[in-house]
Amino acid sequence: MALRKIALIGLAAPMLMIGVAVYAGDAKPPSRAVLGFERFLAASSPVCLTEPSARCVDIGWRFADTDHDGTLSLAEVTAVRATIQDWLAWKGDALPARDRTNVTLGLIVFDMIGAKKLFAGFNTSGSGKLTRKELLADVKLDGRPLGQVLSDPKSVDRRAIAAKLGHAAPVVSGMMDGKDSAPAEPEAQARAPKP
Numbered sequence: 001m002a003l004r005k006i007a008l009i010g011l012a013a014p015m016l017m018i019g020v021a022v023y024a025g026d027a028k029p030p031s032r033a034v035l036g037f038e039r040f041l042a043a044s045s046p047v048c049l050t051e052p053s054a055r056c057v058d059i060g061w062r063f064a065d066t067d068h069d070g071t072l073s074l075a076e077v078t079a080v081r082a083t084i085q086d087w088l089a090w091k092g093d094a095l096p097a098r099d100r101t102n103v104t105l106g107l108i109v110f111d112m113i114g115a116k117k118l119f120a121g122f123n124t125s126g127s128g129k130l131t132r133k134e135l136l137a138d139v140k141l142d143g144r145p146l147g148q149v150l151s152d153p154k155s156v157d158r159r160a161i162a163a164k165l166g167h168a169a170p171v172v173s174g175m176m177d178g179k180d181s182a183p184a185e186p187e188a189q190a191r192a193p194k195p
Helices: 002-024 032-050 053-064 074-094 097-113 115-122 146-150 158-176 186-191
Strands: none
Touching: 032 053, 032 074, 032 146, 053 074, 053 146, 074 097, 074 115, 097 115, 115 158
């Protein structure tokens, strides 16, 4: 187990350095989509930090489902990914290091798997439209905030998710094991709900 963590850290560190350089790049004026994402974060963060996990998923789903058909297309998922990258480039150093690192790692993993493969892994019906049921098939939402649910191995079937992620599964498994070596930012600790 310790060797696996060392290997993951050895793999993730250079990827992270490259990712920060590629994904944070040169900042440009924010687009309408980036400003929309900023407003989405401001509205959803309090909900996702304190309210039941299903509320957080609902808000995120409404943001991503731009054609309002109740499902997500590959184009919608790809558009959200591009908006997040542009938002990261715009925010740059204004983000706390931990948040910047987490967003960058998410983008790296998304790109490592590839949008089409990631989408196909979850779109088990093969319809080309991802449903909430498909996305959450391996997650048991409950009354806790989404972050707590996702870090609870009893609420997430990590093997099933890993099977959908292909060659990126070991990296994602290492990230999902709940062992974060970075200390939490003081403001994040203050916002976190008390058990």
